[in-house]
Amino acid sequence: MGQIKVTQSPIDGLYVVEPVVHGDDRGYFVETYNQKDMHEAGLDMVFVQDNQSMSTKGVLRGLHFQKNHPQGKLVRVIQGAVFDVAVDLRPGSRTYGQWYGVELTEENQKQFYISEGFAHGFLVLSDVAKFCYKCTDFYHPEDEGGIAWNDPEIGIVWPEVVGTYQGSASAEGYRLRSGEPLTLSKKDQMWSGLKQGL
Numbered sequence: 001m002g003q004i005k006v007t008q009s010p011i012d013g014l015y016v017v018e019p020v021v022h023g024d025d026r027g028y029f030v031e032t033y034n035q036k037d038m039h040e041a042g043l044d045m046v047f048v049q050d051n052q053s054m055s056t057k058g059v060l061r062g063l064h065f066q067k068n069h070p071q072g073k074l075v076r077v078i079q080g081a082v083f084d085v086a087v088d089l090r091p092g093s094r095t096y097g098q099w100y101g102v103e104l105t106e107e108n109q110k111q112f113y114i115s116e117g118f119a120h121g122f123l124v125l126s127d128v129a130k131f132c133y134k135c136t137d138f139y140h141p142e143d144e145g146g147i148a149w150n151d152p153e154i155g156i157v158w159p160e161v162v163g164t165y166q167g168s169a170s171a172e173g174y175r176l177r178s179g180e181p182l183t184l185s186k187k188d189q190m191w192s193g194l195k196q197g198l
Contacts, residue, residue: 003031006041009100012093013115014086015043016102017074021109030109032076033134043113045072047134055082055124055131058180060158060171062121062188063087066143070116072136080126081105083159087147090117097194099156119147123158149184150174151193 005018017038022029031037038045055061062085075084085101102112103125114120122131148169149156161182163174170189174182 003034004037004041006038006043009102011086011088011095011098011100013088013090013118014100015113017041017111017113019109019111032111033074045074045113045115045136047074047136049135049138050132051135051139052078052130052132055129056183057124057127057178058176059124059183060121060149060188061185063119063147063149063191064121065089065119065145065147066137066140067145069137069140069143071139072116073114073120073133074111075104075114075120075122075131075133076109076111077104077106078130078132079106080124080129081107082122082124082126082129082131084112084120084122085156085158086112086114086118086120087154087156088117089119089147093117097154099154101156103159119145121149123161125160146188146191148191148193149188153194 003020007016019030082104083101084104085099087099088095104110150165152165160176161174162177166173169191171182171184
């Protein structure tokens with residue numbers, strides 16, 4: 001090993017992965033994924049799909065999961081900064097309903113591995129963010145599920161977000177401290193909370 005540092009979060013199944021960055025006055029080089037290093041760190045997942053998205057400041061995507069085809073995800077940011085969050089939805093888990101978040105930026109080069117059984121979402125903190133992730137299963141549109149990003153039962157503390165919970169996942173009444181509106185898809189504003197069932 002030696003090319004990555006893997007730190008387990010307080011919630012089993014969530015890991016922060018920090019690759020070694022080799023930099024000089026020309027720029028930098030980094031191995032963003034090495035299967036051997038990951039296996040030596042105890043992470044034996046196999047990826048089948050890579051995705052990339054671009055979002056602007058104040059966009060919040062999530063919280064998403066697949067019901068019958070759960071995906072493990074290794075996520076990172078190649079431009080900008082996001083606050084990335086996972087929520088434990090594993091039945092019988094001692095941390096069910098708990099969340100963990102990490103800031104991923106193009107500067108810190110951190111990655112976040114989210115095992116199967118978690119809902120996932122992120123908030124864009126920079127003017128623009130390009131977000132990449134590897135998945136352990138294919139995306140099945142008919143299998144998509146979600147939970148409210150602002151569910152008080154979960155209590156995620158989204159950085160820079162101000163506003164008051166009005167009983168739904170609507171973005172209405174929320175904004176960033178810098179003034180930008182919080183932007184969610186119509187679908188993401190319709191999800192229910194944990195108490196309403198998944």
